[in-house]
Amino acid sequence: MEPLTSFANNQPNVPLSIPTFVPPTLRDSERYHVFLSYSSTDYQWTHSVIPQLESCGLRICYNERDFLPGRTVLDNMSECIQESQKVLLVLSSEFVRSRWCLLEANMSLFRDCLERKPVVPVLLESGVSVPLHLCHLTYLEAKDPDFMYKLLKVLSLCLCEVCNFE
Numbered sequence: 001m002e003p004l005t006s007f008a009n010n011q012p013n014v015p016l017s018i019p020t021f022v023p024p025t026l027r028d029s030e031r032y033h034v035f036l037s038y039s040s041t042d043y044q045w046t047h048s049v050i051p052q053l054e055s056c057g058l059r060i061c062y063n064e065r066d067f068l069p070g071r072t073v074l075d076n077m078s079e080c081i082q083e084s085q086k087v088l089l090v091l092s093s094e095f096v097r098s099r100w101c102l103l104e105a106n107m108s109l110f111r112d113c114l115e116r117k118p119v120v121p122v123l124l125e126s127g128v129s130v131p132l133h134l135c136h137l138t139y140l141e142a143k144d145p146d147f148m149y150k151l152l153k154v155l156s157l158c159l160c161e162v163c164n165f166e
Contacts, residue, residue, distance in 0.1 A: 023057040023156055030083055030084065061084055073100070081108055085117060086120055088122060089108070091123050122151070
């Protein structure tokens with residue numbers, strides 16, 4: 001990621017301090033900052049992002065690690081979404097074809113309506129036919145050069161340091 005720059009004082013290349021991202025405080029009913037919903041075909045991309053988010057202190061919930069054996073998939077989904085502050089939907093052509101992924105998306109939207117817990121869509125590939133019930137959500141694009149910065153800004157608290165203009 002390139003350093004942020006400021007155009008103050010007609011100095012277009014004065015570097016700003018890099019912001020520090022801090023995970024938000026979890027409430028009593030929350031175990032995770034983010035529930036990650038994705039198609040198994042997007043495993044490689046998704047699992048390259050998880051360590052980056054966790055290295056910033058975010059607690060990420062995803063099915064392979066956090067779903068409890070012996071419980072129904074539906075119960076695991078419901079509980080993990082309920083125990084998360086936000087839901088990250090990794091939208092790809094396979095995601096929108098998967099009934100399980102769309103069920104997670106619907107459960108997340110319903111919970112957002114009831115409790116105002118945001119759903120954050122990430123468009124993994126261009127040309128994805130986003131389902132009508134998700135079209136109203138503003139999404140992040142995974143191919144954006146500033147994707148990780150924008151994602152952390154949405155999921156974390158940003159403690160931006162004051163710039164020094166000398």
